[in-house]
Amino acid sequence: MKILLAGLVAGMLVGGVQAEQMDEMWGESTVKLRAENAERGELFDEGNYAMFIHWGLYSLLANNVDGQTYYGIGEWIMDPKMAGIPAEEYKRLAGAFDPTQFDAKAIVQLAKDAGMKYIVITAKHHDGFAMYHSKACDFNIVDSTPWKIDPMKELSTACRKAGLGFGFYYSHSQDWTFPGGRKGPEVDENGKPATFDDYFTKKCLPQVEELTTQYGPIELIWFDTPGGMEKKYVQQLVDVVRKNQPKALVSGRAGHNLGDYQTLGDMEVPHHNVKGMWESVDTTNDSWAYAWYDQNWKSPKKILRRLIACVGRGGTYMLNVGPCGKGAVPDRAARSLREAGEWIHTYPQVVYGTDASPWEHALPWGDVTVKGNRLFLSVFDWPESGKLFLPGLKTSIKSAQLLSGGESEPVAHRIANGWNIFELPPRAPEKLVSVIEVELAGAPEVDSTFGLDPNHGIEIFAEFAVVDGAEIFRDRWMEKFGEWVLVNPVGKWTTGGKAVWEIDVTVSGDYCASLTYAGEGRLVWGVDVVGGEHIQNQQNASHNYQEFPIGWLNFPTRGKYKIAVSCLEGNIETAKLKAIRLTPLN
Template sequence: MKKIVVLGLVGATLAGVVRADKMDEMWGESTVKLRAENAERGELFDEGNYAMFIHWGLYSQLANKVDGKTYYGIGEWIMDPKMAGIPAEEYKKLAGTFNPTDFNAKAIVQLAKDAGMKYIVITAKHHEGFAMYHSKACKFNIVEATPWKIDPMKELSAACREAGLGFGFYYSHSQDWTFPGGRKGPTVDENGKPATFDDYFYKKCLPQVEELCTEYGPIELIWFDTPGGMEKSYVQQLVDVVRKNQPRALVSGRAGHNLGDYQTLGDMEVPHHNVEGMWESVDTTNDSWAYAWYDQNWKTPKEILRRLIACVGRGGTYMLNVGPNQDGLVPPRAARALREAGDWIHRYPQVVYGTEASPWQHALPWGDVTVKGTHLFLSVFDWPASGKLYLPGLKTGIESAQLLDGESSAPIRHSVVEGWTVFELPPRSPEKMVSVVEVKLAGTPDVDPTFGVDPTLGTAILAEFAAVEGAEIFRDRWMEKFGEWVLVNPVGHWTPGGKAVLEVDVPFAGDYGTSLTYAGEGRLVWGIDVVGGEHIQNQQNASHNYQEFPIGWINFPAPGKYRLAISCLEGAIETAKLKSIRISPLN
């Protein structure tokens, strides 16, 4: 997908990069309002890099509490037998008391804009089957089944157009827990006759997608979810409806059968490697997608920025969810975190919008890198106490470097030590969350992506970057609570003599401390070899969850590149799972 300069996402003048809000002033309000709907297909997705997801439905009224009992996990699944197991007919009665009179479409859109997001995607129908808009295809909808009698999607689509944001719908196209024939739904109709998937698909699903594509103005995308065993012919019909009515809209990768326009990673998954092609990470501001009364585990503004820039730095888009409550209000702590992160984005739009993936292909010990042409933007999350910022592997010459501070900047000195670029920084960071160093290169970035052992901060390297022999890298994915996913890609399935080999670049000779993060059973003996150099090993305990344990000191006798071979030598090696190694300077 081409990277073009429109929408106020990125701009350049002879004086340099123009801030997005300044472009709004330059172009005028009427131009701002038209930008989203005049964008090319996929442009907001590919250039904006940041969006708001909204999970809101009847489940928001329950807020994870049923008959006085709290169910911990993702609230939009409250009907499921693994949660409260609410029968369909009982659940449908909730619509009679759903009256979100505090919902304000313009306020939510303004929150997204303040947060720096470029489009909004909201649940038009989740697995529960309740339409959050006025559907003619099924009366189980927010206008006909609730006392509120308002179509919030009409208001949101209008507010997004007014604000210059894109708008799109989430639609659960396979699962429908309340309509006969839908996956995991009733197996008989209201007359007691057997219901088939065709009944659901042609009576409800296909007509509703048609409604969403024809009655709400320009749409940025349709976000289908959980296709399960849905046959390709059904998915193709849905895609055809989108293409016919909304030729500018994207179709999510979760439509199924590779018929989507881009890849969606697993829930809450932020990748560590660069990912090719168009893709997105979907994440949420706390632990649940829908509103849960107890869930106050909010991501801080700094953590939001860390995950956003990680996605942009790996070449993708970050869509971050909020779950309005039963009254239609976004929880204030979530809103505050989004706005504080957004304040930073509005000061440094060039770091996020219209950028390319980091040529290092992974994060660095102090932060991450995004690229625009011959400009590198170093986002420094962990300010080095030494006053020196170490950048490994950069081969292209530097024309200038400056430390940004909102709209101002100050030049900083740099030098090259053993192939590392070293920037001289002031003792204090100009930003409390993330500071930015802009580096203007003499040409296209040329980088050796080998992991560098940072002489100030040390370096943690995930085992998924290793070359393995006699072992495997695999996906270890589990739920902390129901629906709260965690993913690790460890090295496991060890066999005798197995090893995971990582290459590192060391700027200074000497002794370094090592530690391993792993999970397993009983006591394990781990060995670390500097290939061609010394060998160390140590026994430590293991746990079912990943914990970090010290192994010992190793020596790098001179600056340069080394290969480290990690092995699980003794104990229950077949169940040991290595997540990462940390290499730390001892000075």
């Protein structure tokens, strides 16, 4: 049901050598594909929300090795940039892995309570440890640990009984403990050189055969980090999945455009609508696997904001939990998931089986999803004025209802200067997100020009600009090891370069303009109402995209304007503009 709308700006460049290497490893060149029939991928395409689980031997360490804490994603703890644990030393951890608190039924119930429609779990991550009973390699949870239980059997059974889909994550290229796997030992147990073909034929291919034949119906096989893996190997794996699980999807990170859908970069929630079938993968805190120190949990409201942003951009949101070494999901993560899930169960029509927003971007107060001739306005920031402004809707409104649990009440609305204005009560009916259901006279048609909201103002990201004498590119970096941040700024400025946006103003007057940017030293920025007022100001630069005020701008009448931003002086070659914000002066 996803509406195929405009994708991200074409031709963006990835910022930084490290980010380029990560893109290659992730296999992000994947074409945006759709499932070939209605059955394969239906749950993915209609459910829109799933649980990811990162759990393995690394969870036992919890980012602490020999008394030292390593900050970053725990499943990479073996990496030289983290603790650099040798393969044989790491394999000995299995003898201490006894996750007696693991409860498959409880985890599946948590996913159901959260409103998630399927679960994908790490059957084998880069460390090579199989979290199931594999006959292809004895480095697995049954043969190598005192626990002697196959949790994948229990999870797959519990998912089927609960009516949830089930799938596996499988690291098909990287294997750090098996000879021949990428970044793995270069010699086998006999001291002979090992090749990737050795790893693939002895371990990888047999394990994918096991996973697709021994655990019942599979919704999805989530391959990851293909890197330099040859196409012939990926094709064999895809063929196995097709043969054994014809209704299962293959993730885009399989590589070589052989997946069924696109996976965006880790923790990336797009601002534009994205074409085709795609997912965003995110985590409930900063790490994927359990890290003892990481208590930076997403609140229920933040989970809903990111979920609805993904659905509103036309995609699916898969949100990760990292059980501890004993197998339990952290309480605070579970609490946030359940509270967000209560809202989802109250308003399922907002999330499931819906189409992307015809505005193709978020609105200042929240976001929009669509089902047929109905719009669902998810209002995160309730207007204190009692008026909610909806710009650019061309299709006439038949009715509007403010939803509150199972109840609804009519909402009065009027049109002024091409904007719909809804009259709302002074207080939001919902603590997290309030919903207005709008029934239209036909399919929604909109003018997606950014509307300058009289209550909230507006923030417009640089990636939406038309640029001249500058470039839009991808700037990605890690805050901590593996914790990725992505910005699509305007940079590579030349003298006279401009970034220009069109906005629609419904209330004339003065607004405060501020810019979010990064750079070096002091930079002078100019902001223009094209054909009108010019302001400029010098502010210190930030290395991490800080917001700086520039000054007041005046829009003398209602109507459409073009706003232009230029970097005028200073180290303009370092300047990277993330966004412009216009704020009303009330």
